[in-house]
Amino acid sequence: MGLIKEGKLVNDPFKNVSDCETVPAKGPVIVSIDQWMVRRDDLLKRSDLIGIWLKSDEHPETIAGDLAYLSLVALEFPSFRDGRAYSYARLLRDKYVFSGEIRAVGDVLLDQLHFMARSGFDAFEVESEDPLDAYNIAAADYSVWYQQTGDGRLSAAELRGKGIRR
Amino acid sequence: MYRYDEFDHKLVQERVQQFRHQVKRRLSGELTEDQFKPLRLMNGLYLQLHAYMLRVNVPYGAMTSRQMRKFAHVARTYDRGFGHFTTRQNIQYNWVKLEETPNLLAELAEVEVTGIQSSGNCVRNITSDHYAGRIKDELADPRVYCELLRQYTVLHPEFSFLPRKFKIAVTGSPKDRAAVALHDIGLRMHLNDSGKLGFEVLVGGGQGRTPVIAKTIREWLSPEHLMAYVEAILRVYNLNGRRDNIHKARIKIIVNQLGIDRYRELVDQEFDRIKGDVKGIPEAEIQRIKAYFAPPEYEELPDFTDKLSTLRLADKAFDLWMSSNVAEHKIRGYAIVNLTLKAPDRVPGDITATAMDAVADLADEYSLGEMRVNHRQNLVFVDVKQMDLHNLWQKLGPLELATPNLGQLTDMITCPGLDYCNLANARSIPVAQDINKHFVDVDRLIAIGDFTVNISGCMNACGHHHVGNVGILGVDKHGTEFFQLTLGGSSDEGASLGDRLGRALPQEEVPAAIEAIVDTYMDIREDDERFLDTYRRIGMVPFKEAVYGSADTKVVV
Amino acid sequence: MSQMIIANRLIDGLVIYMGPKGEWVGSISEGAVFENEHDAQRWLVVAQQAVEDSVVVDPYLIDIDAGGGKSLPVGARETIRAFGPSVRTDLLEDAEGNGG
Incomplete structure (x- = not known):
């Protein structure tokens, strides 16, 4: 298991705090939406970064008003077949203008890396013996995209419009 | 006919390369069947009763003779000498070998066809009227919008893992030959009160174990908003469609559960939010694609109906074929010819490699090198000179492609x-x-x-x-x-x-x-x-x- | 009821049956017939190992009618899997490449 950000294997500064654990006094934490609701005031008193973990049936709309306090939203793929998180990521970026980290967690299948990256994810928890190598192989799969997704990459149609040829 | 440019080619080549790597990982045991299955399905590869079956998209049913020859080559080289045309305007091969599939797909990519999204919980091959661009009653050529939608939906990052498969059909004609009301999204062109061309948008139609006729979600949609509106429908479905039961996961179920009015409300909210941002397709791109579907340079031909009448009087078999299999073309002196794959003792939709090659040659000789496949599993030559009809008929007969039963009881x-x-x-x-x-x-x-x-x-x-x-x-x-x-x-x-x-x-x-x-x-x-x-x-x-x-x-x- | 183990071979997808020594054979006539449930289940474990080893996909037991000297599958589905589409008998070819 490793965390990939900006194409690099990085140490995860965040600690995942489960609902039965107590929140440590110091250090960045990721909590569930239930914990956030219950301990919101306590968490905000801490000076460290806060992230929220959303399950695939938890719509980011519920935390839309709190995004300003959050540095990270982890979107869970309970199975790689459950594609809701792609839409959640798009909504977080486009509709709620969230600029923090959107982390892919759970059943993160690297064959879908491009879909995630283009939908707004920028951090990936990768289950592999050599996460960086696996990531690099997957990242090399595509260089052409048909869709605009607001991730800054130009679509084929836009490149054509600019007269750019491959 | 649309032709790939370097971007389209590159994307498809990258897809083949990705699949080649995935197949290698599967054969080495790095990927389990559970992990590999959705990856192969999204390239059209099923495991069926006898072997792997590959489903290849024919985008909106339109093919060139070059593509048909490649289909023949694939049937001969990678399969047992024949293919099967389906109701989704696809061709299927029944005995494809997993280890050979990447090479097969690379060969298909050369002629601009793929198995991408011919299966899986994603947007499938966009289907359309097989007479598109050639029939009088049409308001505009639906293939332009089909191609725009094809590019919009291929490898869509957000909508490749929907609750269930998703089918879109487009018709440009009031006479529906594309079964649009039986689709997850059906698009039907019509003019609004001020005479502007747009789409009636239908949603939530489908067959399967719970058949539903689609409902109108929007009476009229301006073409420049097509992508934004489709995106809104897909996003609402992706977020709300049921994922707890595969038999209740199609959009028709959630549309019925929420009611069409509520579904419309959700779509409209999303559409209103994004319609300014989803620039969708630049106008230059729309014009670029339109140019590919410009009518061919037709010859100035006299109407040949009288001479055909003489031939028809002289030969009852020709007359029967003319009445059932030939349709009126919008250009004088031309005709649309249906090649039925429904000879009595044959398998409906099946065609041998030999016949595919012959069809390709005939398309070059008689139909400007283009043809279509329709959702009733027949082929169509769309640009045949009336004066060639008798010759063409004589050549189709021995290939068992002139059975005069189009639309009849035996055209099953x-x-x-x-x-x-x-x-x-x-x-x-x-x-x-x-x-x-x-x-x-x-x-x-x-x-x-x-x-x-x-x-x-x-x-x-x-x-x-x-x-x-x-x-x-x-x-x-x-x-x-x-x-x-x-x-x-x-x-x-x-x-x-x-x-x-x-x-x-x-x-x-x-x-x-x-x-x-x-x-x-x-x-x-x-x-x-x-x-x-x-x-x-x-x-x-x-x-x-x-x-x-x-x-x-x-x-x- | 007698049984056999059927599967698809991973590399080409063709229908195969488990032979008497746990090997995989392309023709139903060479498949091992298990006369009791205990044997059938024991060999199914071997078949599962072949799944793990990325040799076969989706193995399962089928009922066999061994009367009349020949082992024939019971029911339309398994008959079609064994002998090919009933509408294209000209195509008969088994996983050994033997044309029919």
């Missing part, structure tokens, strides 16, 4: 059924062949007129049985194949679902039941009334009595 849609398919409960093809044996009298078939028989080997309804005038559904009863008949289905602009006739019949009783239904219809129809109209006027009872007898009817009703 037939899914592969239990002869090929893992999901099937019963064999469809032998039923079609049995029915054919009972309806050999050409004059009688003509007298019967428009009459669709659609056969599915299971409730997944790939054979469109719900919308056949007569639908036939294969069911398994304690290990024996039985067939359930429905009456009154239609997939055209007045789409309707068939009603169940009565208890399921054993295979050997099906042709006699069809005979009884036809005889009853011929007895009670008024003038030239179509079967569908007679059924709608009279209802089920006389047909039920004819098939089951009056005593039986009372019990079943």
Whole structure:
């Protein structure tokens, strides 16, 4: 298991705090939406970064008003077949203008890396013996995209419009 | 016809390369079958009863002779010498080897066809009117929008893992030849009150075990908003569609659960939010794509109808073929020719590599090198000079591609059924062949007129049985194949679902039941009334009595 | 009821049966017939190992009618899997490449 950000294997500064654990006094934490609701005031008193973990049936709309306090939203793929998180990521970026980290967690299948990256994810928890190598192989799969997704990459149609040829 | 540029080619090559790597990982054991299955399915590769089956998209049913020759080559080199055209305007190969699939896909990529998203819970091949661009009653060529939608949906990052598969069809004509009301999204071009061209948008139609006729979600949508509106529908579906039960995961279920008004409200909210941002497709790009579908340079030809009349008078067989298989072209001196893949003893939709090559040659000689496949599993030459019709007919005959039964009772849609398919409960093809044996009298078939028989080997309804005038559904009863008949289905602009006739019949009783239904219809129809109209006027009872007898009817009703 | 083990070969997808020594054979006539449930289940474990080893996909037991000197599958589905589409008998070819 490793965390990939900006194409690099990085140490995860965040600690995942489960609902039965107590929140440590110091250090960045990721909590569930239930914990956030219950301990919101306590968490905000801490000076460290806060992230929220959303399950695939938890719509980011519920935390839309709190995004300003959050540095990270982890979107869970309970199975790689459950594609809701792609839409959640798009909504977080486009509709709620969230600029923090959107982390892919759970059943993160690297064959879908491009879909995630283009939908707004920028951090990936990768289950592999050599996460960086696996990531690099997957990242090399595509260089052409048909869709605009607001991730800054130009679509084929836009490149054509600019007269750019491959 | 659209042609790939370097971007399209690059993307498809990258896809093949990705799949090559995935196959390697599967064969080495790095990927389990569970992990690999969705990856292969999204490239069109199924594991069926006999072997791997590859489904290749023919985008909106349009093909060049070069592509058809490649289909022949693939059939010969990678399969057992034939292919099968399906109701989704695809071609399927039944004995493809996993280790050879990457090479096969690379060869297809050379001629700009792929298996991308021919399966999986994503947007499938966009289908359309097989007469697109060539028929008089059309408002605009739907293929332009089909191609825009193709590019928009291929490898869409957000919508490649929807709750379930998603089918889109587009028609540019008021006469619906694309069954748009049976699609997850159906787009029907029409003019609004101020005479501007746009789309009626239908949503939530589909067949399968819960057949539903699509509902209108928007009366009129301006073409420049097409992508934003489709995106809104897809996003609302991706977030709200059911993922707890595969049989309730299609958009039709959530549309029905929420109600069309609530679904519309959700879509409109999202559409209003994004329609300014989703620039969608730049105008230059739309013009670029439109240019590919500009009409070919037709010759100034005289109308040849009189001379054809002479030929028709001299040869009854030619006359029959002219009346049933040839349609009017919008350009004087030209015609549209349907090549039926429905010879009586053949498998509906199947075509051999040899015939594919011959069809490609004939398309070059007689149809400007282009052809179509329709959702009733027939081929179409769209640009044939009227003066060539007799020659073409003579050449199609020996290839068994001139059976004069288009739209008639023996032009049956037939899914592969239990002869090929893992999901099937019963064999469809032998039923079609049995029915054919009972309806050999050409004059009688003509007298019967428009009459669709659609056969599915299971409730997944790939054979469109719900919308056949007569639908036939294969069911398994304690290990024996039985067939359930429905009456009154239609997939055209007045789409309707068939009603169940009565208890399921054993295979050997099906042709006699069809005979009884036809005889009853011929007895009670008024003038030239179509079967569908007679059924709608009279209802089920006389047909039920004819098939089951009056005593039986009372019990079943 | 007698049984056999059927599967698809991973590399080409063709229908195969488990032979008497746990090997995989392309023709049903060479498949091992298990006369009791205990044997059938024991060999199914071997078949599962072949799944793990990426040799076969989706193995399962089928009922066999061994009367009349020949082992024939019971039911339309398994008959079609063993002998090919009933509508294209000209195509008969088994996983050994033996044409019919």
